[in-house]
Amino acid sequence: MSEGQGAPPVVIVRPETNVTSGTAVQEKLISAAQAFADILKPTLGPRGLDKMLYKTDGTTAVTNDGAKIVAELMVRHPAAKAFVSLAESQENACGDGVTRTLLVAGELLVEADRLIRMGLHPLTIVDGYLAAMKVVEESIHEFSKSIDDIEGEPILSVAKTALRGKSADQDLDRFAQIIFQATRQITRETSEGLRSEAEDVSMFLLGRKGIKDSHLLHGIQVRRRVLLDRLEGERHNLRVAVIHGDLKPREMHRDVEIEVENPEQLSDFITEENERKVALVENLLRLDVSAIFVSGEIDRDILHHLVDEGVFVADGFDDSELRNLCGVTQANLSSSVHHLISDDIGYAESIHCERRSASDRVEDEIVVIGGERAEIVTIAVGGTEGVAAEEVVRGLHDALRSTTLATRTNSLLPGAGATHIRLAMMVRAAAEQRSDRAKLAMNAFSRALDIVPATLVENAGGDSLDAILALRTSSLEEQVFGIGMDGNVAPVPSDVLHPTDTILNGIIGATETACSLLRIDQVISARGD
Structure with a gap:
């Protein structure tokens, strides 16, 4: 071996x-x-x-x-x-x-x-x-x-093609027209070239009515708690401020103790605090602001002061909603109410606010319309929420991706x-x-x-x-x-x-x-x- x-x-x-x-x-x-x-x-x-x-x-x-x-x-x-x-x-x-x-x-x-x-x-x-x-x-x-070489409205045709066979096919002409109008509204020339992105179109499920009640808004629609009953209703031609932060006086960043020896000193301290709040409100009024949206909290005294002056106020907006608000109103996002200047103020054609019966979530609705200059639009989809509505939204989003891609590339x-x-x-x-x-x-x-x-x-x-x-x-x-x-x-x-x-x-x-x-x-x- x-x-x-x-x-x-x-x-x-x-x-x-x-x-x-x-x-x-x-x-x-x-x-x-x-x-x-x-x-x-x-x-x-x-x-x-x-x-x-x-x-x-x-x-x-x-x-x-x-x-x-x-x-x-x-x-x-x-x-x-x-x-x-x-x-x-x-x-x-x-x-x-x-x-x-x-x-x-x-x-x-x-x-x-x-x-x-x-x-x-x-x-x-x-x-x-x-x-x-x-x-x-x-x-x-x-x-x-190219788009110019095709007769009719080729972008509308792209929308119809993308929607066929989807749940939105049940009202093809309506939804295709909505997609076409939305694409046309958000398409614009920028310093970097032509911009046409589906992310500039928001989707909002109404949760009521029917699919045929779906429509396009030249603005945004969100569910947010309405802070006061007096804010409900519709306002027109507003100067809008969008703030990433709280709406309250500056807070002290050092730990201090204040000794109060008599009631007069306490009264003076409270008066000084109120004067700071009043000064903040007066500064906003000097800027001729008629609507304010913030991501953080709003001081209750400032809230009532502003509403008394006819200013619309809403809080609790996240980063994407603030971005959309700026796109709708052409406002500049301010990092603080104390840094707000006149050039930061935008314009809204109308703001509609409606309070609804509470459920396991906030049902109040705020609609901000920017008009023809709006760079962000919203498709409000009618019908009850659920599997069917989600599928309609998914089909609309896919169609938007197709129409915006066709617009950017100009090739079909x-x-x-x-x-x-x-x-x-x-x-x-x-x-x-x-x-x-x-x-x-x-x-x-x-x-x-x-x-x-x-x-x-x-x-x-x-x-x-x-x-x-x-x-x-x-x-x-x-x-x-x-x-x-x-x-x-x-x-x-x-x-x-x-x-x-x-x-x-x-x-x-x-x-x-x-x-x-x-x-x-x-x-x-x-x-x-």
Whole structure:
């Protein structure tokens, strides 16, 4: 027996550690990714269905929003976690297109699985996918259009496209018009360029009336306790001060003791304190302030003095609400009432204050309208609060993300699967110029893009194979064809538009995620699963 023969093997990991190598790794990752994509598949498009999510805390949610569904899933598999990261990336970048992105990523891995079974090396597939992605990046702008090149109101069309299939679809024209007006109101030129951000639009659930009572406010609406009955009602043409702090006299920062030897000294001390409060009120009145909003507390004596002079006062506003107030009124946020100057004062067209019956939360409502100059607006959503209202708000927010992105980038593409089928044709044409094995991967990439129109057809109850073949033929014509509401191939209506970046970022993210998973050749699990 030779030296060393029969010696025990060297163990470098714990016995329960499981190591998977070879093609079995890709097969497991691809199967997990496909299962994840299949969860979202029925939700795509205007004919997509909703998912009911039952959370661990006992609450439920009903939605067809891909980002919401992914966020609520408690995934364990590493490939599924990669899809969660992809969904978060797409949502943060564009606010829409998460479902399309995950479907493309899943289909890229399914196509890769077929090629691996044919004997292609995973890195060869990666090379082909990256080459195809480069073709997409170079070709997509060939048939994108700027806002000025599209007839009608393209931003309104983007809003309608983003809202179709969501809960807000029940009153599509009203909500699309609200989104369009909100986007137009908050869009402005700044020293850093064009600003159009969805964060400049607040959402307020009325908790009463119906969905059809939803409306746009050129200002903000908040629930805050009304300090005095006399403050209830409506005021017009106000000079507004917004203060991050308390509304009270300066406090001493040193510990002192005051000895009072007789009642006259105590009376003098109280008089001096009152004079300081009166001086503070007089200073505010000299600035001609008629409404004051603060984040901290308000001294009761000062409150009554100001209300006696006809000044509206409200407290307890958080940082985001103060920022919104400044955007509505063009006031400068002051760090202290003692530092307030005339240039800090803003303007409000009206302030409406209404007291409501108390419940387990503050029900009083304050509405501040800034008028046409307001840089912050609020969408007041009617209907009772709950799962349905939350889904409407989520759909409106996604639509706002799309319209503001389209405004900033000034680049739009047709929807209904038309863009994906045309990009697939571009990739297929580029693949014909290759003679290596990467050509097979590029053709697989083009087939993966077909998943978007194919899913639209399936969710509408049609036959995806016949529709894709017909769509490929129709796409050779100058007129843009896509998948209609009935699942048949038809010219894409002019009001079905997506921001270019939503589609492009989705394809890039899906490709990068698929390639990163294909590069894995070994999975080491310390848990043994």
